[in-house]
Each structure stands twice: as C-alpha cells, then as structure tokens.
Amino acid sequence: MADGVVLLDTYFSMFGMRARLALAEKGIDYEYKEENLGDKSPVLLEMNPVHKKIPVLIHNGKPVCESLIIVQYIDEVWKDNSPLLPSDPYQRAQARFWADFVDKKVYDAGRRLWTTKGDELETAKKDIIEALKLLETELGEKPYFGGENFGFVDVALVTYSSWFYAYETCGNFSVEEHCPKLMEWVKRCMEKESVSKSLADPKKVYDFVLFLRKKHGLE
Amino acid sequence: MADEVVLLDTFFSMFGMRARIALAEKGVEYEHKEENVEDKSALLLEMNPVHKKIPVLIHNGKPICESLIIVQYIDEVWKDNSPLLPSDPYLKARARFWADFVDKKVYDAGSRLWTTKGDELERAKKDFIEALKLLEADLGEKQYFGGENFGFGDVALITYSSWFYSYETCGNFSVEEHCPKLMEWVKRCMEKESVSKSLTDPKKIYDSILFFKKKYGVE
Numbered sequence: 001m002a003d004g005v006v007l008l009d010t011y012f013s014m015f016g017m018r019a020r021l022a023l024a025e026k027g028i029d030y031e032y033k034e035e036n037l038g039d040k041s042p043v044l045l046e047m048n049p050v051h052k053k054i055p056v057l058i059h060n061g062k063p064v065c066e067s068l069i070i071v072q073y074i075d076e077v078w079k080d081n082s083p084l085l086p087s088d089p090y091q092r093a094q095a096r097f098w099a100d101f102v103d104k105k106v107y108d109a110g111r112r113l114w115t116t117k118g119d120e121l122e123t124a125k126k127d128i129i130e131a132l133k134l135l136e137t138e139l140g141e142k143p144y145f146g147g148e149n150f151g152f153v154d155v156a157l158v159t160y161s162s163w164f165y166a167y168e169t170c171g172n173f174s175v176e177e178h179c180p181k182l183m184e185w186v187k188r189c190m191e192k193e194s195v196s197k198s199l200a201d202p203k204k205v206y207d208f209v210l211f212l213r214k215k216h217g218l219e
Numbered sequence: 220m221a222d223e224v225v226l227l228d229t230f231f232s233m234f235g236m237r238a239r240i241a242l243a244e245k246g247v248e249y250e251h252k253e254e255n256v257e258d259k260s261a262l263l264l265e266m267n268p269v270h271k272k273i274p275v276l277i278h279n280g281k282p283i284c285e286s287l288i289i290v291q292y293i294d295e296v297w298k299d300n301s302p303l304l305p306s307d308p309y310l311k312a313r314a315r316f317w318a319d320f321v322d323k324k325v326y327d328a329g330s331r332l333w334t335t336k337g338d339e340l341e342r343a344k345k346d347f348i349e350a351l352k353l354l355e356a357d358l359g360e361k362q363y364f365g366g367e368n369f370g371f372g373d374v375a376l377i378t379y380s381s382w383f384y385s386y387e388t389c390g391n392f393s394v395e396e397h398c399p400k401l402m403e404w405v406k407r408c409m410e411k412e413s414v415s416k417s418l419t420d421p422k423k424i425y426d427s428i429l430f431f432k433k434k435y436g437v438e
Contacts, residue, residue, distance in 0.1 A: 064312045066319055076308040089295040093283045
C-alpha cells in the first residue's frame with residue numbers, strides 16, 4: 001500500500017467498528033491490530049497517551065483518536081469516493097448532531113442495560129428505547145440517515161446494532177418491537193459488504209458482555 | 220443584511236460564548252436572545268426539541284445545536300475570513316481531538332468543583348489541574364492552540380477562562396500557579412476584541428454560581 005495505515009482496535013468495540021467501516025467504504029488497505037485492553041500495547045500508549053483508548057488510526061506514523069474524529073479524517077483524506085459527510089454545511093451540522101446524539105444517549109443507556117439491575121435497568125431500557133425512537137423518527141422514510149446514500153450517521157449508529165442482541169437479552173425487550181423501521185434500516189445496511197464485514201457477531205458480543213459481567217461481579 | 224442569524228444563549232454559558240466568539244471572528248451580525256434556562260422559551264423548545272439546551276444558532280430559520288457543531292458550521296458557511304479549523308485533515312483532527320478533550324475532562328472536573336465538597340472536591344481539583352496541564356503541554360511554545368492564528372481549539376477552551384475565578388474560589392487554588400503558560404495564553408486571547416467582548420465577566424459568573432448553589436442546596 002502507498003500509505004501506511006494501521007488501526008488499533010478491539011473486536012467488540014462499536015467505536016472501532018466505525019473506523020473499520022469507514023476504511024472499508026473507501027476501499028483502503030490497512031493493518032488491523034487487536035489490542036488487549038487488560039494489557040495495552042506500548043504502541044497504543046504512545047499513540048494515545050491522553051486517553052489510552054482504542055480505536056486509534058495511525059496514518060503514516062501519525063495518530064488520530066476518537067472514533068467520530070477518525071471517521072471524519074478518513075472522509076477528508078480519501079475524499080474521492082463514497083463521501084460520508086454531505087457537502088452542504090447545514091446537512092453536515094445535522095449529521096454531526098445525530099452522531100453526537102448517538103454517543104450521548106444510546107451509548108450511556110446501552111451501558112446501563114448490561115451493568116445495572118432492578119429499577120436502574122428499567123430506566124436504562126426506557127432511555128434506550130426513547131433514544132432509538134428519536135433516531136427512527138429522524139430516519140423517516142429515507143433509506144439511510146445520509147439520504148439516498150450511506151453516510152456519517154449511518155456509520156455512527158449501525159455499529160451499535162451488533163450490541164442490540166446483548167442489550168435486548170439483558171433488558172428483556174425487543175428493538176424490533178419498538179422500532180421496526182430502524183431494524184429495517186439495520187438489515188438494509190447489513191446488505192452492504194463494508195458493514196457486514198466490519199461488525200462483530202452479536203452472539204460473540206453477548207458472550208463478551210457475560211464475561212465482563214462475571215468479571216466485574218455484576219451477575 | 221441578507222442573512223438572518225439568531226443566537227439563543229445564556230450569559231454564563233461557556234458553550235454559548237463559543238458561538239459568540241466564532242460569530243465575532245467572522246464579523247457576522249446577529250440577534251442575541253438571552254434564555255432563562257428555568258423558563259425556556261417556546262422558540263428554544265421548537266428549535267432544539269431533542270436536548271432543549273442552549274446555545275442554538277438559527278440561520279435563516281434553520282437551527283444548529285451543540286456548540287462545537289455550531290462553531291464548525293459558522294467556520295464552513297463564513298469561510299472567506301478568519302478560518303478557525305486548519306485545512307490540513309491531520310491538523311483538523313488534532314484540533315477536534317483537543318476540543319473534545321476540553322468537553323470531556325475540563326467541563327466534568329469544573330462542574331464537580333462547584334457542586335461537591337470534601338474528598339470529591341479535592342479529586343475534582345486534581346482532575347481539573349491535570350486536564351489543564353495536558354492542554355498547556357499541547358500548547359507548548361505556540362502563540363495559540365491553532366499555531367500562529369487563533370483557531371478552533373482556542374475557541375473551545377478560552378470560554379472556560381471566564382469560569383476560572385469561580386473554579387479557583389470554590390476549589391481554593393490558582394490556575395496561574397499550576398499553569399502559568401496557559402494563563403499567558405488566556406491574556407493573549409483576551410487582547411482580541413472577538414474574545415473580550417464575548418466572554419462574560421468572571422465575577423458575574425461567580426455570582427450566578429452562588430445563586431445556583433444556594434438554590435439547589437449545594438452549600
């Protein structure tokens with residue numbers, strides 16, 4: 001490959017999946033490095049000394065951190081195909097708003113779904129359904145959040161779909177029942193090779209969640 | 220004027236101040252509407268139904284929400300003068316990274332500085348100073364976070380300086396003592412009219428904190 005592109009990641013991370021997805025959309029060859037978060041590599045600590053988190057995209061030796069920043073970087077560098085962000089500033093602002101909403105509302109409620117019990121769990125369930133319903137309304141009748149084409153918000157949200165089975169099982173509910181149009185959108189996205197090859201297997205994600213719950217005494 | 224620009228804001232919001240600075244940097248005329256966060260206007264609820272928060276920029280009737288998204292929007296629409304984000308994708312990613320860091324680390328620790336006591340307060344102080352030191356290290360010997368010119372990272376952080384007096388008084392410490400170079404940078408920024416006229420008087424902010432502390436029983 002002409003450019004050296006390395007991605008520090010973990011298989012289960014919905015944030016890492018976004019980077020994988022953006023790289024696949026652009027058809028970029030890269031070296032994938034699976035990190036062990038219980039034993040972070042010197043490269044990770046050197047490339048992201050501030051947060052010590054994945055994903056980190058290393059392009060020609062220079063690190064880019066934070067998944068949505070990575071996706072925008074990929075979109076700006078490899079700008080000649082499959083644009084992820086729209087060119088109109090207002091549309092771009094809307095796309096950034098909804099991606100930010102996903103990380104503020106869906107992530108937080110999702111995390112509480114597998115780390116809490118009782119009343120807290122019920123609140124988490126209510127919150128995640130509310131967040132997903134708002135997103136479903138924003139999608140409307142469009143094939144993708146990006147309109148006719150798969151875009152930035154689609155990248156931001158579809159990676160969470162690999163965690164839906166884990167959320168549903170922990171919370172005892174069905175995303176499809178509350179947000180049928182959103183699940184249609186998930187299926188539509190999964191028909192894209194860039195998506196299906198970038199997302200972790202939901203059953204494996206659930207096994208991982210069970211492992212984490214046991215490890216942290218959350219059973 | 221051909222463009223109609225309205226900013227829904229509150230005088231003490233470091234987030235609203237960012238929008239004010241960006242508009243001032245670009246020389247954009249706008250109508251400033253002061254919101255009462257305890258009695259939100261119908262306009263605010265209509266323009267930001269998802270979060271119901273300020274700031275909201277309304278450009279020709281269309282709303283843009285979330286301060287860093289607003290600043291990027293302003294930079295992209297009024298692109299012919301005072302660019303805030305660099306054109307190079309890597310430098311842009313770094314600017315976004317540090318702005319995101321400010322909102323993750325400085326905001327959180329700062330909030331804890333005036334809403335907690337005892338051990339929690341001491342922890343907040345430690346976290347806050349640590350975050351500012353990291354930012355000071357990134358600034359290095361540069362004039363601004365943006366290099367020779369005032370930029371996105373500067374806009375993101377400088378507005379918090381209006382809250383330093385409050386943080387220092389609540390936490391009983393001095394930012395200057397721990398981060399002298401950062402305070403030099405603050406003074407340098409304050410020499411710019413776009414900054415000095417956009418930031419609220421630190422004493423007024425302290426008064427509003429005292430009011431909130433009393434009201435919510437955080438004495």
